[in-house]
Amino acid sequence: GAVVSQHPSRxxxxxxxxxxxxxxxxxxxxxxxxxxxxxxxxxxxxxATSNEGSKATYEQGVExxxxxxNHASLTLSTxxxxxxxxxxxxxYICSATGTDNEKLFFGSGTQLSVx
Amino acid sequence: xxxxxxDPQALSIQEGENATMNCSYKTSINNLQWYRQNSGRGLVHxxxxxxxxxxxxxxxxxxxxxxxxxxxxxxITASRAADTASYFCAGNQAxxxxxxxxxxxxxxxx
Numbered sequence: 001g002a003v004v005s006q007h008p009s010r011x012x013x014x015x016x017x018x019x020x021x022x023x024x025x026x027x028x029x030x031x032x033x034x035x036x037x038x039x040x041x042x043x044x045x046x047x048a049t050s051n052e053g054s055k056a057t058y059e060q061g062v063e064x065x066x067x068x069x070n071h072a073s074l075t076l077s078t079x080x081x082x083x084x085x086x087x088x089x090x091x092y093i094c095s096a097t098g099t100d101n102e103k104l105f106f107g108s109g110t111q112l113s114v115x
Numbered sequence: 116x117x118x119x120x121x122d123p124q125a126l127s128i129q130e131g132e133n134a135t136m137n138c139s140y141k142t143s144i145n146n147l148q149w150y151r152q153n154s155g156r157g158l159v160h161x162x163x164x165x166x167x168x169x170x171x172x173x174x175x176x177x178x179x180x181x182x183x184x185x186x187x188x189x190x191i192t193a194s195r196a197a198d199t200a201s202y203f204c205a206g207n208q209a210x211x212x213x214x215x216x217x218x219x220x221x222x223x224x225x
Contacts, residue, residue: 034212043203049212095158104213106150108157
């Protein structure tokens with residue numbers, strides 16, 4: 001099956017700093033990637049849809065200047081949490097559709113803790 | 116895309132028992148998918164059932180789909196402790212993001 005690699009798996013940072021999370025499709029080209037956020041024991045909340053070569057589409061209520069998404073190639077999308085605050089602490093997960101454009105393949109997630 | 120709502124929210128069973136989880140959705144879909152999430156990990160795709168299918172099997176998994184009731188069920192037979200996880204469903208319209216419900220947390224004790 002398709003493999004999505006997400007890095008880092010865990011990051012602790014100070015308030016006010018920026019954090020970049022990478023999501024790579026290892027064995028397929030991902031035209032579209034999705035970024036989700038998940039609070040403990042809650043569902044995944046879709047943050048944005050990342051399209052290669054174009055601007056990301058953000059869901060309502062998600063600040064695009066806060067959560068910068070770049071999808072510069074068919075195998076890499078990045079999410080940068082800018083000027084992080086403690087309330088940004090969460091589990092962030094990326095995913096991509098495979099060649100069938102149906103099933104989602106997920107990265108292993110990034111646990112962000114902002115002190 | 117279509118959010119799935121899972122029921123029950125939590126389920127505790129003994130090893131060897133069967134576990135049934137239900138999912139409801141609101142509008143038409145091309146397919147419905149079930150995913151599993153171990154704590155602190157990403158989701159893993161389990162099974163996809165298309166709108167023109169009524170039942171599908173994969174190993175110990177059995178999924179049903181009733182488009183007239185807009186509902187689906189996931190049955191895990193002969194459960195094992197390793198099946199302990201959260202299970203999510205999502206209805207899909209091709210090319211759009213999947214929106215997940217709150218999931219069913221399954222605990223299988225040995």
